[in-house]
Amino acid sequence: MDTVTTRHLNRQDYKTLSLAALGGALEFYDFIIFVFFAAVIGELFFPADMPEWLRQVQTFAIFAAGYLARPLGGIIMAHFGDKAGRKKMFSLSILLMALPTLAMGALPDYDSIGLAAPLLMLLMRMLQGAAIGGEVPGAWVFVAEHVPEKRTGFACGTLTAGLTAGILLGSLVATVLNTTLSPEAIRAYGWRIPFFLGGLFGLLAMYLRRWLHETPVFRQMQQRKALSGALPLHTIFARHKRSIVLSMLLTWLLSACIVVVILMAPTLMQKQHGIPAALSLQANSVATVMLLAGCIIAGWIVDRAGAARTLMAGCLLLALCSWNFFHQLDGSPALLFIWYGLAGLSVGVVGVVPLVMVRAFPAAVRFTGLSFSYNVAYAIFGGLTPVCVTLMLRYTPMAAAWYVVALALAGMLAGVWLWRDSRQASARLDVSLHSS
Structure with missing residues (x-):
């Protein structure tokens, strides 16, 4: 029996899984936090005389743009992940999520720069979508190729739980802010706080991912020159x-x-x-x-x-x-x-x-x-x-x-x-x- 595929998870496996799950949770938090503050973002980034229903539609259209950008970002990052290495794209995805999230928290509103405000928010949201499109598949592949074959299910399930924890984290942050700050304070500055937190934590997670190693599967393909020659x-x-x-x-x-x-x-x-x-x-x-x-x-x-x-x-x-x-x-x-x-x-x-x-x-x-x-x-x-x-x-x-x-x-x-x-x-x- 192959002891490599049947061994238990070791310390390095748990380290890889923990860092992947942490980064994935923070990326999912960054991606989802927009929806918890969609109402105040709609008020600040669109004209005050716009009908309420139209403001809601346009606000959620910006949110949906992140989903539409996922396939393009995911396919491009996956292409280079299969060609140049899993780890490089795994680190790039979290950087591409952290920087737009920080920028969203710092964007001027409609009263300050007019139509440029929602357009910049839309651009940042699409960059977020491209990043999450590379992060989730990349995380599954990265972890699955690190752990023993007979432990892949547990590793993938744990990583999926980590990604989902980002939703819970977003809900908790939104709840804390809405219970500790007044509606006026949320509108003035409070809505920016979760974006700044998400961006900073994302940069921290990217730094921690420096300690991860390329997957053994990809290294073996490089050594055997078995990387896909075709597109x-x-x-x-x-x-x-x-x-x-x-x-x-x-x-x-x-x-x-x-x-x-x-x-x-x-x-x-x-x-x-x-x-x-x-x-x-x-x-x-x-x-x-x-x-x-x-x-x-x-x-x-x-x-x-x-x-x-x-x-x-x-x-x-x-x-x-x-x-x-x-x-x-x-x-x-x-x-x-x-x-x-x-x-x-x-x-x-x-x-x-x-x-x-x-x-x-x-x-x-x-x-x-x-x-x-x-x-x-x-x-x-x-x-x-x-x-x-x-x-x-x-x-x-x-x-x-x-x-x-x-x-x-x-x-x-x-x-x-x-x-x-x-x-x-x-x-x-x-x-x-x-x-x-």
Whole structure:
């Protein structure tokens, strides 16, 4: 048995995983903090006489621009990650996030520089999107190529939990500022504080990443001169179409479940069921913490049970828990925390997704294949999911539940696909062994 692939995580593995998760959490915080202060940003960066609905639309259009910029930034950074090295792009992505975040906190408002204010905010937001497009796939590839093969699931699940922790950190910072500062102070200077914090912490994380090493997999490819000679993007389209489809399907599961259960649910609870904002946000914090735990648990299980079984069982649990949560929203507040916590835990099945995508592509084009599939699918499904759920609400109050159940079914089908592929691979191996 290969002791390299079966050994336990050592001190260097934990150091790599910790620094990757810390940097990823801070980058996700930088990317998401805009939405928590969208209202005040809209007031400051657009004309005062603009209709409120138009101001909201334009403010959230700036937020959405970050998602649209993800594929381009991710593909470019992945190309050089497959050609020049994982570590260089891993460090560059956090720098490209930290500097625009600092700049956003220092931007003059509309009263100071007019139309240039929202245009500069839009530019900074697009740079953020390009950075996050390289960070998330790069982090998964970087960590997966460092740890032993039999511990890849736990490492990817833990890293996904770290990325999600950035959302929780943004929520906590916004809550603290809004409870300690008056609305006037928030409008005057308070909204800038989280951007300055995010930028400074990002620079610190970049400094800490100096101590990381290039992945053993990439170093071996360099030594064997096995780096992709062709354009990596062309290679994945020519030879790995099935892997692209599978990865995009699983990214839909990952992105949309988090959007619906974690990001949209508090608003749905308040508007449809009359649940107080404070109570819904407290329950949301519980669900987010449970999501972090769920990602780590799913990663631990997948190393032992395999991706196919974990995905099928996890998606069944996701369907049951999410349906029960949305169905029980009119119940008692005590049950709200329990059911929302279980729903958040079940969404943790998304911790399996990065492992499947990392293994779907060969090392020479792994960064490009994962980055293209993940970022394009995230831009499409992350943006369209709120629109689809909102339109479905016109026909049924359980629209969010039906949407998540449909995703869970798609995830189970992906699990069947993986199970069938593993059976076929085992059969081919048996044939080759018998023939030899």
